[in-house]
Ligand code: HEM
């Protein structure tokens with residue numbers, strides 16, 4: 081179960097398999113990407129997948145942000161979970177890159193999480209979320 | 221000059237509150253120092269040897285009198301009465317208390333300033349030609365693009381936890397005053413055959429322990445597609461950078477390891493992805509930003525003559541004043557390199573004086589340069605004498621632009637915890653050795669750049685004479701390098717041979733200079749002579 085989940089559907093219970101295992105047996109519906117694994121290899125299977133977990137072994141390792149965006153941009157609609165060294169200050173960016181659930185190795189205070197996610201009322205650029213960039217607000 | 225609207229203001233205000241909260245969580249012990257470090261670094265707060273250092277962004281080096289006065293206030297109130305202009309057109313304070321840092325950011329926000337992304341593994345403050353909007357040789361003002369890129373790359377969700385820092389520079393003139401190709405990504409605005417604006421794009425430059433000069437990866441990128449292209453570059457690097465060794469994570473290493481061709485191919489492929497996402501800012505937004513950079517109301521019909529009857533003033537004019545694109549106006553360079561001074565340092569009182577002069581004589585604009593000097597970009601030639609008198613009275617009228625005493629130096633062992641050797645005292649000694657004005661003028665252009673360690677904050681790789689502090693069996697030692705350039709003829713300096721102690725390196729610099737004077741042909745700068753004759757004649761002079 082995710083610590084923080086921002087989806088309305090039922091949580092997916094099947095354990096996530098590794099990318100290699102998944103590619104050998106692509107009938108699994110949940111897969112886990114380690115940092116550095118190529119998210120694009122999942123693109124042919126996105127319709128079938130219900131959970132993709134992306135690992136953040138160290139908060140400094142930001143590869144997962146690109147992986148998440150690549151999956152969302154390719155049309156993935158299922159749960160996208162960030163797992164590992166997930167710190168409060170990453171959450172806002174993670175949400176914007178398409179993550180909608182978090183499992184952190186730290187115990188995150190829900191009030192701090194709320195504050196961090198709502199800190200910025202506007203954004204400067206498009207990402208994979210619904211936020212309207214400031215340039216668009218400026219020009220109606 | 222750009223002005224914040226409610227959105228820009230809202231961003232920096234929210235940032236102040238976020239940082240206040242992060243400091244609170246750190247002081248309360250909710251996060252440890254390892255977790256706090258990247259957060260403070262995203263707000264320009266470094267831990268140095270004796271105190272915290274705060275780096276404040278001056279986007280593309282442009283600021284005004286209100287901002288300068290605020291910088292002076294902060295120097296008085298939170299520091300020791302001075303600030304330090306850096307090689308990336310920013311300003312740093314060296315004696316900051318962690319508890320006060322959020323208040324400083326709050327004060328900065330009141331004058332549309334911030335410290336966002338001035339350090340850490342982020343897309344850094346964008347640097348630009350300090351003469352932008354004034355230079356006689358530019359094809360357009362590069363700052364609207366720099367501002368657009370600033371916004372597009374601020375709090376970028378995908379690229380806020382990069383493998384390493386990422387530095388962008390933008391210019392639009394054939395003369396390179398911004399050390400363009402020493403940046404991770406370098407942009408030069410050009411026009412194509414149809415007269416359309418676009419960017420020549422270079423990637424993979426950088427100094428540090430493994431210096432690289434950026435390769436050109438695009439001859440012409442339609443200007444409106446710049447954000448897509450930057451994101452493509454950033455994504456290729458973010459996905460494929462090495463992660464095993466902090467010293468090999470800069471983009472320059474990836475570009476080098478993949479090879480120029482393969483890197484370009486991957487960027488072009490990713491570029492198509494981004495184009496399809498339509499994330500580029502529309503023309504209307506560029507136009508909105510550009511409207512803030514319309515030229516100030518220059519007077520017409522002004523004369524170009526300057527009364528040179530005061531010889532000290534004439535000397536200053538000949539060295540510090542540069543051609544402006546509008547008749548009757550001039551660009552005035554303010555040296556922050558007095559003989560024996562600390563390069564880039566300026567007192568709060570001097571900041572106030574520069575602010576007054578900018579307001580009165582330069583359409584309220586000031587520029588910071590990567591050589592750690594300041595510029596009043598739009599001065600009427602008729603006002604130059606008054607400006608000079610005020611600068612002279614404030615100790616700001618040194619005459620040495622690009623001369624041997626116009627030294628770039630990093631903070632070195634006086635402040636920096638990474639240093640091997642002191643940089644500032646060495647800069648002071650060299651400057652004193654060459655104090656004589658006639659001698660300086662006779663030597664001509666000679667750019668000395670000093671770093672206290674291999675990280676190269678003092679640009680020693682780009683020094684016509686570079687000096688690198690190393691640690692030799694526990695004592696400070698200096699290596700001498702020759703032949704670098706951060707200008708349009710970019711080149712990397714080469715090490716001459718064994719290093720020197722502090723006295724020895726000053727002598728070695730002097731012997732280098734004297735050998736140049738023997739060898740030069742008429743009209744040759746130091747760099748020209750060096751390139752013609754090579755390293756050997758200099759080695760001979762230095763090591764005998
Ligand atoms: C005292 C605190 C400072 C610390 C701890 C520090 C640290 C570093 C480090 C570790 C690097 C190497 C980056 C790399 O190779 O990836 C670097 C590069 C650099 N720093 Fe600093 N620095 C400090 C102050 C400054 C100052 C005061 C300036 C400006 C005067 C400056 C300007 C630069 C520049 C221009 C580079 C070279 C950029 C490049 O590698 O392309 N730094 N710094």
Ligand code: SF4
Pocket residue numbers: 630631632633636637638639640643671672673674675676677678
């Ligand atoms: S070059 Fe080295 S000594 Fe100088 S400021 Fe940078 S890290 Fe410190």
